[in-house]
Amino acid sequence: MSLARITSRALAGTDAPEVTVEVHLANGLPSLTLVGLPDTEVKESRERVRAAIQLAGFEFPNRRVTINLAPADLPKDSGRFDLPIALGILAASGQLSAQHLARHEFVGELALNGELRPIRGALLMAMAATRAGRTLVLPRASAGEAALWPQASLAQADSLQAVCAMLNGQARLEAPEPPPPALAPDYPDLSDLKGQLTARRALEIAAAGRHSLLLSGPPGTGKSMLATRLPGILPAMSETEALEVASVRSLASGGLDPTQFWTRPYRAPHHSASAAALVGGGGQPRPGEVSLALHGVLFLDELPEFERKTLDMLREPLETGRVTISRAARQVDFPARFQLVAAMNPCPCGYHGHPSGRCRCTPEQISRYRGKISGPLLDRIDMRVEVPSLPAQDLLRAAPGEPSARVRERVETAFSIQLARQGVANALLDGATLDDIARPDAEGAALAAQAIERFHLSGRAYHRILRLARTIADLEASAAVNARHIAEAIQYRRGL
Template identity: 65%
Template sequence: MALAVLYSRALAGLHAPLVTVEVHLANGLPSFTLVGLPEAEVKESRDRVRAALQTAGFELPARRITVNLAPADLPKESGRFDLPIALGILLASGQLQADGVEHYEFAGELALTGQLRPIRGALAMALATQTAGRQFILPRDNADEAALVREAQILPADTLLAVCAHLNGRERLPGWQGQAQGVARHYPDLRDIKGQAQAKRALEVAAAGQHSLLLFGPPGTGKSMLAQRLPGLLPPMSEQEALEAAMVQSLGSGGWQARHWGQRPYRDPHHSASSVALVGGGSSPRPGEVSLAHHGILFLDELPEFDRKVLEVLREPLEAGRITISRAAQQADFPARFQLVAAMNPCPCGYHGHPSGRCRCTPDQVQRYRGRLSGPLLDRIDLTLEVPSVPPEQLAAMPDGESSEAVQQRVAQAHARQQQRQGMPNARLGSRELEQFCVLDPTAQNMLTQASQRLNLSARAYHRILRVARTVADLAGRDALQVTDVAEAIQYRRGL
C-alpha cells in the first residue's frame, strides 16, 4: 500500500477542526515533503519522525515521501502531527499492518527516542473527537485532561511502539478514566487580613455579584492580599464552567494540570505586559490573560503603570465577555468572562493622604498620575474603594476577622438567588432585566438621581449602581431594593 490516510486535529481558537493526514510513497529520488500550510514546528517534524522511526527499529523508506495535511487552507502548527505522520509512513511502506485506522484520531509530538510528548489543546481535540465518534490516541501526559470529556474514548500511549502494537492487535492500549474531579481546591483565607472591614465588605459584594473592583491606597495596606482572597469567596464552579476554563487553559502555553480542575483561575500579569499578552494573538492566535482568567479573576496590580493603550483593550471584553482576534490568515474567538480586580497607589510616591504626611507630590503630579486611567475604563468598573493604612498599634490589637468559608456561604446564597431569579450574576444584567428586577421606591430613586447629578455619572455608571444595589439586597436576603442598598452602591462610585 503506497498510500495511507489517518486523522488528526488542528486548533482554531477553542475549536479543533479535522485534519486528514495523507502519506504517499512514490518512486524517485529519496525526499520528504510536507504540504498543507504547515508552520515551522510542523516542518521540523520530518527530522523528529526520521529519528524516532530509526530509534524504534523501523526504516525510513528511501523513496519520495509526500505528506499532505488537508484541508490545505487551514494553518497547521505545533508538533501534534508527528505521531500520525510516522504511522502513515509505516502503513504506506508496509512496515505496519493495521485495519480500522479510520476509527481513530491521533495526536502527539515524538521525541527522538520514540517517546510521546504532551501537546496543547488536548481537551478541545478530545471534545471534537468524541463528537465524531472516533477513539483518540494521544500522549499519556494529556490523558487526564482529555478524559474530562466524559463520553470520549481516550487511549493514552507512552511510545510510538505502543501505538503500533495496539493497531496491529498485539497489545491493546487500555482506556483512560479521568481522576481530576476529586481534586481539592485551596485558596488563601480572608481571616489572614486584619482590619479593613470596609474593603472586606466590598470584596464580599464583588464576589456575590461578580462585579469588577478597583482598590486604591498607600503601599502595604493589603490591596494585593484582598485580591488574592477573592477566588475563595466565589461560589463553586459548575461542571460546565470548569470544563470551559480547563479548555482555555489547555490552549495556553502553560497547559492544563489535573490539580487545577474546578479551581477559579487567578491571573496577575506584570504591568509591563503588552496588549497581545492581555487579549491574545500571534500568527496562530492563542488566548491572552483575559481568556485564561475565564470564570476567574484577572488582577492588575499597579494599574496606572500599565501602558494606557494596553488598558484600553480591556473595554470590549469587560462588556461582551468574549474576545475576537482577527489576523490576515485566520480569526479566533475566545471566551473572556473574567472578573477584573485592580489595585493602584493614590499618587506617584504612593503616600497621598497618608497620616504620616510623607507625600511630597504636587496636585498636578497626582492628577497626571490618575489621568493615566481613561474615563471609559473607570466607567466600566463597578466598585472603587480606598484601602487606608492601619496604624501598627491597632493592627496588633485587632482580632481575627471572618474566614473565607463563612463569607463564601453568604456569597453562595446570594448567587443562588440571582440564578433562580434571572439565571445570571447581577453584573451581567441588561437594561430589560434592570427594569424588571431593580425597581426603586420614590425615596431611593430620588437619592440615585441626585447622586447622578452631583457625581456627573454616565448612563453606564447609573446602571452599574443599580446592579451593585441589587447585589447588596441579595446579600441581605431582600427581594425589594431599599434606600440603604442604593446608598451603599453609591458609595462605591465615589473613590477616585
C-alpha cells in the same frame, strides 16, 4: 498501498478542527515534501519523524514522499502531527496495517527515539473526537487531561512502537485511568486581614454579584491581600464552568493540572505584560490572561503602571465576556468572562493623604499618574474603594477578621437568589431585565437622579449602580431595591 490517510486534530481558538494527514509515496529521487499551511514546528517534524521511524526499528522509504495536511487553508502548528505523519508513512509503505486507522484519531509529538511527548489542547481534542465517534490515541502524559471529559474514548501510548503494535494487532493500548479526585480548593483566608471593614464589605458585594473592583490606597494597607482572598469567597464552580476553564487551561503552555479542576483561576500578570500577553494573540493566536482567568479573578496590581493602550484592550472583554483576535486570513474567539480586581496607589510615591504627610507629589504629578487610566475603562469598573492605612492600635490589637467560610455562605445565598431569579449574576444584567429586577423605589430613584446630576454619571454608570444596589439587596434577602441600597452603591461609584 502507496497512499494512506490518518485523522488528527488542529487547534483554532477553543475548537479542535479535524485534519486529514495524507501521505503518498511515488517513484523518483528520495525526498519528503510537507504541504498544507504548516508552520515551522510542523515543518521540523520531517527530521523528528525520520529519526523516530528508523530508531523504532522500521525502514524509512527511499522514495519521494508527499504529505498533505488538509484542509489546506487551516494553519497547523506544534509537533502534535508527528505521530499521524509517521503512521501515514508506515501505512503507505506497507509496514503498518491500515485496517483500524479509520476508527482512530492520532496526536502526539515524537522524540528522536520514538517516545511520545505531551501536547497542548488534549481535552479539546478528546471532546472533538468523541463527537466524531472515534477513539483518540495520544501520549500517556496528556491522557489524564483528556480523561476529564467523561464521555471520551481514549487510548494512551508511550511510543510509536506501541501504537504500531496496536494497529498491527500485536498488542492493545490501555485506556487512561479516571482522573484522581480533584483537590479541594485551598484559597488564602480572609481572617488573615485585620481591620479594613469597608474594603471587606466591598469585596463581599463584588463576590456576590461578580462585580469588578478597584482598590486604592498607600502601600502595605492590604490591597493585594484582599484580591488574593476573593476566589475563596466566590461560589463553587459548576461542572460546566469547570470544564470551560479546563479547556482554556489546556491551551496554555504549562498545560492543565487535573487535580486543580475545581479551583477558580487567579491570574496576576506583571505590569510589564504586553497587550498580546494580556488579551491573547500571536501568529497562531493563543489565549491571554483575560481568558486564562475565565470564571475566576484577574488581578492587576499597580494599575497605572500598565501601558494605557494595553489597559484599554480590557474594555471589550469586560463588556462582552469574549476576545476576538483577527488575523488576515481568519478570526479566533476566546472566552473571557473574568472578574477584574485592580489596585493602585493614590499618587506616584504612594502616600498622598497619608497621616504621616510624607507625600511630596505635585498636583500635576498626581493628575498625570491617575490619568494613565482612561475614563472609558474606569467607567466599566463597578466599584472603587479606598483602603487607608490602619492606626497602630488596629494593627497591634485587632482580632482576626471574619473567616472566608462564613462570608462565602452569605455570598452563595445571594448568588443562588440571582440564579433562581434571572439565571445569571447581577453584573451581567442588562436592558429590560435590569429595569424590571433592579428598579428602585421612589426614594431610591430620586437619590439616583441626584447622583447622576451631581457626579455627571453616564448611562453605563447608572446601570452599574442599579446592578450594585440589586446585589446589596440580595445580600439582605430583600425583594425590593430601596434608597439605602442605592446610597451604598453610589458610595462605591463616587470615586470613579
